[in-house]
Amino acid sequence: MAEMDIKLEVNGRQQQASAQSDQTLLYLLRDKLGLTGTKDGCASGDCGACVVMLDGKPVNSCLVLAPQAEGSSVVTIEGLAKDGELHPVQRYFGESWAFQCGFCSPGMLISCYALIESNDNPTREEILAAIAGNYCRCTGYQGVVKAVQQAAAELRAAREGGTGA
Amino acid sequence: MSVSEFITPASLDDALSIKKERGTEARVIAGGTDLILRMRDNVLSPSLLLDLRRTSLDRIDCSDNGLKLGALVSLSQLLESCDIEQKYPALRAACCEFAGPPVRNRATVGGNVVNASPAADLVPPLIAYDADVVLRSLGAERVLPLVEFFTGPGQSVIEPDEILTGIRLPPPPAQSAATFIKLGQRRSMAISQVNLATRLAVDERSVISEARIVLGAVAPVPMRAIAAEAILTDDELSDETLCAAASKAREEAMPISDVRASRAYRLEMTEVLVRRALFATRARLSGKTTDG
Numbered sequence: 001m002a003e004m005d006i007k008l009e010v011n012g013r014q015q016q017a018s019a020q021s022d023q024t025l026l027y028l029l030r031d032k033l034g035l036t037g038t039k040d041g042c043a044s045g046d047c048g049a050c051v052v053m054l055d056g057k058p059v060n061s062c063l064v065l066a067p068q069a070e071g072s073s074v075v076t077i078e079g080l081a082k083d084g085e086l087h088p089v090q091r092y093f094g095e096s097w098a099f100q101c102g103f104c105s106p107g108m109l110i111s112c113y114a115l116i117e118s119n120d121n122p123t124r125e126e127i128l129a130a131i132a133g134n135y136c137r138c139t140g141y142q143g144v145v146k147a148v149q150q151a152a153a154e155l156r157a158a159r160e161g162g163t164g165a
Numbered sequence: 166m167s168v169s170e171f172i173t174p175a176s177l178d179d180a181l182s183i184k185k186e187r188g189t190e191a192r193v194i195a196g197g198t199d200l201i202l203r204m205r206d207n208v209l210s211p212s213l214l215l216d217l218r219r220t221s222l223d224r225i226d227c228s229d230n231g232l233k234l235g236a237l238v239s240l241s242q243l244l245e246s247c248d249i250e251q252k253y254p255a256l257r258a259a260c261c262e263f264a265g266p267p268v269r270n271r272a273t274v275g276g277n278v279v280n281a282s283p284a285a286d287l288v289p290p291l292i293a294y295d296a297d298v299v300l301r302s303l304g305a306e307r308v309l310p311l312v313e314f315f316t317g318p319g320q321s322v323i324e325p326d327e328i329l330t331g332i333r334l335p336p337p338p339a340q341s342a343a344t345f346i347k348l349g350q351r352r353s354m355a356i357s358q359v360n361l362a363t364r365l366a367v368d369e370r371s372v373i374s375e376a377r378i379v380l381g382a383v384a385p386v387p388m389r390a391i392a393a394e395a396i397l398t399d400d401e402l403s404d405e406t407l408c409a410a411a412s413k414a415r416e417e418a419m420p421i422s423d424v425r426a427s428r429a430y431r432l433e434m435t436e437v438l439v440r441r442a443l444f445a446t447r448a449r450l451s452g453k454t455t456d457g
Contacts, residue, residue, distance in 0.1 A: 020168075022167060022171075024201070045198055045264070051267050059270050060267045062201075063196075063271060064197065065194070067173070067216065068197060111266065111267065
């Protein structure tokens with residue numbers, strides 16, 4: 001069994017950790033780097049609890065081997081808040097009751113974050129398509145749709161509000 | 166799973182050298198969305214993984230000569246391609262219903278083909294567009310029709326020293342249209358119970374000059390319904406002809422019962438969905454003729 005040194009950027013910081021060549025990025029994040037916000041759900045790419053940003057795109061970290069992420073840039077749920085301020089999509093998740101037990105939220109939030117980073121005025125259908133790979137098994141998706149729309153509106157307003165702020 | 170080595174070759178030739186030396190012990194990893202699961206379930210136990218991400222096989226090249234897809238082109242890349250949207254809409258339709266966004270960001274066209282799943286969603290539209298598959302070994306290349314690639318569930322004609330490097334599609338004829346339909350237990354994240362693609366080309370008298378009916382998940386390999394295609398060829402686009410072809414396609418399908426659907430249901434759905442796909446393809450054709 002080959003132990004490999006994996007170097008990658010996680011939430012803006014260079015990290016290095018050793019992992020066996022058949023261990024996943026999810027394992028690396030949780031068990032080696034202590035970033036337990038990302039959840040281990042089905043471990044087969046169905047539920048979306050483990051979704052993280054990998055080189056700018058949401059992926060199932062349970063379906064990425066650690067050495068495949070060598071040299072990549074990863075953003076996890078721990079990386080969304082900036083300077084102690086929640087990202088708007090996180091804040092509106094709370095205000096709109098977009099979660100109940102919270103287990104799906106880290107992956108769900110990353111998928112929503114990925115959407116509004118590329119589209120700051122998504123339709124309901126676009127939001128549902130963006131979270132098609134994320135299952136919520138307790139509170140449903142209506143709150144998520146509402147939260148994303150509110151967060152997108154705030155981001156648009158901030159952008160349209162000019163550069164003075 | 167226990168992989169003892171993970172190598173990221175700097176070039177395709179480096180990867181092919183390793184394949185030549187190590188054969189089936191060495192397995193290519195592209196997106197890994199299927200391979201990682203099959204390794205964990207011990208269906209596949211390669212001792213060496215070859216990550217091809219430095220080999221530039223992630224390119225889409227569309228020209229008047231057709232479409233070339235590198236094996237590492239992801240489903241998301243296919244979805245974002247204007248060329249595919251305009252010229253190969255049935256392929257795009259299959260991408261839209263493929264798993265969900267996080268899987269599509271990793272899964273590749275080469276992986277979907279080389280895994281040789283009878284239910285692979287990209288394969289019916291690719292075969293309907295007369296795709297060829299490109300297989301490379303050190304110092305050699307062979308190109309064969311994709312429909313001849315598969316030999317059984319998870320089985321293909323690929324040799325131990327070969328790597329599937331790309332897919333090539335000819336340019337679609339002027340008066341032609343294609344449709345993809347997938348039936349699954351839900352719209353996202355579902356393995357198909359039946360998937361299929363139809364493509365029709367017509368001549369200036371609106372007589373069918375070329376017909377493709379490609380069925381997935383109803384046989385050990387994705388298959389063309391040859392007898393059903395023969396009913397269509399040289400005939401007109403009448404309801405009777407399209408229904409007769411759908412009925413013949415049902416006779417040609419040979420599904421099994423499994424956890425996703427029974428044999429009887431799959432047979433019934435084959436006829437219903439081929440009919441729907443042919444009607445939809447005809448509607449697209451007539452839309453084109455009145456527009457153009």
